[in-house]
Amino acid sequence: MKMKFDGLLMIPGPVHLHERIIRAMSRQMIGHRGKEFSEIMEYCVEGLKELFGTKNDVYIISGSGTAGLEAAIASFSKLRRITCIDNGKFGDRLGRIASRYTEVDVVRFEWGKPVDLEVVENSLAEGSEALAFVHNETSTAMLNPAKELAKLAKKYDALVIMDGITSVGGDEVKMDKWGIDVAIVGSQKCIGIPPGLAAVAVNDNAWNYYSESCPFYLDLAAYRKKLADMQTPYTPAVPLFFALEEALRIIEEEGLENRIKRHRLLSKAVREWAGEAGLRIFPEPDELSDYSNTVTAIRMPEGVTDRDLRGTLLGEYGITISGGQEHLKGRIFRIGNMGNIGKRQMIATLAAVQDVLMRYNACRPALHAAIEILKEL
Ligand SMILES: Cc1ncc(COP(=O)(O)O)c(C=O)c1O
CATH class of the missing domain: 3.90.1150.10 (Aspartate Aminotransferase, domain 1)
Structure with missing residues (x-):
């Protein structure tokens, strides 16, 4: 070929990658338990907090966006039932991930059509303890009303999990202000680096729903523990951290x-x-x-x-x-x-x-x- x-x-x-990001990855390897890596990680975590609009923890996983979604849903699955909104392919995926860990009520709307808040509210009222939805539904190119959905969920004291994979870093996301408990982003989208990293932002409330019955690699408790040393629990995709650091510098400059x-x-x-x-x-x-x-x-x-x-x-x-x-x-x-x-x-x-x-x-x-x-x- x-x-x-x-x-x-x-x-x-x-x-398409910025030249500076391509260059940032083209360098000698470093150890992931050393000071240099921790400094890079600290800069990345702080920068990601800005993009998520949060003061809470951000965990960086080596894996694609779906790894971040599964980590979020599985780690916080100590609940009776979760309502998942499906008005596109990625909403559908949320429901399929969640059904592996807990009971799910999938609230479906035609792809490309808006969500009906009344239908979502009925599902919450029937006993869901969490609401999961996609902010920017990439398959249909529609932006779902994150702020309104979070507000509705809070009326029922439900945990709010938001797939922000194609909004964080490119559109307004105010996790803390809107009342989102857990949000996820993927590296190859608005942040602008290659695929391979997912970041999960988590507030204190989410830990009330923590369940050990999650995949070992995606157990966010392990990421939380290691964040104290600005490290990841397992060997991370180090070159992607070089790229992420540079991407966040570009964002800071812009x-x-x-x-x-x-x-x-x-x-x-x-x-x-x-x-x-x-x-x-x-x-x-x-x-x-x-x-x-x-x-x-x-x-x-x-x-x-x-x-x-x-x-x-x-x-x-x-x-x-x-x-x-x-x-x-x-x-x-x-x-x-x-x-x-x-x-x-x-x-x-x-x-x-x-x-x-x-x-x-x-x-x-x-x-x-x-x-x-x-x-x-
Ligand atoms: C909104 C949304 N959620 C989830 C995903 C899945 O992410 P990944 O392919 O990085 O696992 C995508 C990918 O396009 C997406 O756009």
Whole structure:
């Protein structure tokens, strides 16, 4: 196979890497029980706290986002029943993880449609002691109302577990203020480093639900114990810590507010372009939910296949975008703007997508509005 070095990854994770992050990983190994590693870890933990909006502990696990989800759910599973919201693939996954550890009530909504708080409340009222949901549902590109969901859960004194895998670091997350007890992020998303690390932020309340019947590797009590020495219980993915440290320095330099604003402008530009091009956005948020600020899902135009669009885009331009998942395969395409993506990459992506779709008479030329929005960056 021909090697490609100039590709552009515009999927909702893993993301195109900042040059500084690539360089940060290219260095000699260090021991994970030494002072240098502890200093790196301390910087990473403090930086992640900012992204989560918490003053509580943050545990870093070597594993993908799902390892973080399973660690969170399994470690805090001493409860009778958990309500899991499913309005997309990752909500569905939460329910499937939770069902291994406790009784689950899955509250389902059509993918791409908003959650109905009344239905969630009924489930909580029927005796759930926890609520788990996805903040930014990547499969449908919709932002669920985290603050309102947490408030509702607290009315029933329920533990709140939030999958923030594709929101933390790219959108506003105020864990402590919103009343979220446990939140999870994955490294290859808005933080902008390669896949392989998950971070779990945990408040004191969550420990009331601690259960030893969790997988050994994912037992958060072991991570808590080792955090006192700024270490991890088992050998971590050290090069990813080098990357994480650099990513958090980049975030500090950019400023979290500016970073969130950049993500918002980039996704707004995609939506504006799609609207003007005559394409239809997939999710249908209500007044409480919103379009995702880190990924955009667009309905595949009539007469265009996934291969026509994504295959040509990759073959001719070296740009990768995502398709739909599960029953949305072939029905939507998704453009990610997570991490350190700038206007240059976004304009190139939209122009290339437009070029391919125009060959099928499937869209109008419409870059003007997107370019105007991106001038702010
Ligand atoms: C919202 C959400 N949750 C969970 C996951 C699973 O993360 P991972 O693939 O890193 O295990 C993803 C991955 O795309 C995601 O977007």
